[in-house]
Amino acid sequence: MGFDDIVNQGKKLYGDNKDQVDGFLKSEQAEQVSDQVFDSAADLAKKISPDQFDDNIDDLRDKADGAVGTE
Template sequence: MGIDDMVNKGKDLYEENKDKISEALGSEQAEGISDKILDGVSDFAKKVAPGAADKIDEVRDNVDNSIGHE
């Protein structure tokens, strides 16, 4: 199986399950997990680039609004 075959299989699986995926991404569990991950990544990014803290927070909030239910 080549890379193209795997990509196509992934696309097919997504299309078959996109309603379930959308529901899972909007769940309370996804919200909690995403908050922990986003907090960790943004804290690390602020240590690496402290002058960009405001932009990092903005990006973090935009991503957070796309995942979970809050």
């Protein structure tokens, strides 16, 4: 099985379960998990990048968080 086969299976699985997936992505549980993941990723990025990029990292974190969960 090649990479394209895996991608196509993922697309089919999402298409078959789109309503459930979309519902989960807009749930309170997804909000809590995404906040933890995005906060951790932003903290790591701030540690390894120069301080001048901290505001950019925060902006990206906020945009990503806005796409997942309830806020």
